[in-house]
């Protein structure tokens with residue numbers, strides 16, 4: 344399915360018995376959970392629990408030795424990362440890295456260009472279809488910038504902006520490709536308190552307003568409890584609990600493995 348053929352409904356995700364081994368380490372062991380379309384699902388767990396490895400499996404960067412990952416019933420395991428992106432999986436990164444010399448608008452246009460049908464040659468020759476793609480990408484960039492409150496930065500060099508704004512640009516880049524499943528890797532890391540509060544509101548609105556499903560890895564429990572419809576807790580690569588926030592925060596195993604240590608250190 345090409346990006347342009349992609350339907351607009353939020354994706355359902357089904358992760359079944361995923362096992363991922365590195366030499367000497369089992370990072371994920373028979374991990375199973377599912378995420379309903381249009382919901383926000385958080386992956387939490389102590390350091391080294393396997394959260395980033397799992398996001399890397401979902402986006403195709405790591406191939407698990409066992410198990411399946413289905414997006415609306417279609418297998419993602421064994422699919423190249425760019426094909427997974429074409430199927431509607433977008434990702435914002437923990438350390439937003441901006442391309443040197445590119446403006447915010449250009450970063451957002453890169454996100455949208457997955458939808459373009461003209462190739463680099465058509466663009467270089469200035470062919471009508473390439474010009475149309477370019478106009479469409481600019482329009483999409485403007486829409487995402489407005490949604491994220493980045494309008495005043497559209498023509499700024501992204502790499503020179505404060506870190507919190509760069510993180511928003513990175514999120515915008517993922518949103519501009521109109522994902523049906525959005526993966527957020529520690530979106531609150533490195534943000535100031537007021538930026539975290541803004542992000543909490545934003546993530547709460549994202550799924551409903553942009554017709555997508557969100558899977559996020561996050562250490563900030565306040566944010567997780569505020570935005571997540573469901574939570575999966577990993578510990579040493581295995582799922583120790585899955586459920587709504589109120590169930591997770593009362594789960595003895597979770598308190599022992601994770602929330603307990605958070606509370607002690609708070």
Ligand SMILES: Nc1ncnc2c1ncn2[C@@H]1O[C@H](COP(=O)(O)OP(=O)(O)OP(=O)(O)O)[C@@H](O)[C@H]1O
Nearest residue numbers: 365366368370388389390391392393394395396397
């Ligand atoms: N590329 C790799 N090669 C070898 N081992 C790895 C690799 N990536 C992760 N691991 C190991 O897999 C386990 C899970 O790591 P992972 O980074 O997924 O945990 P995490 O829950 O994201 O941790 P954190 O919260 O600290 O980011 C750890 O033991 C880690 O050392």
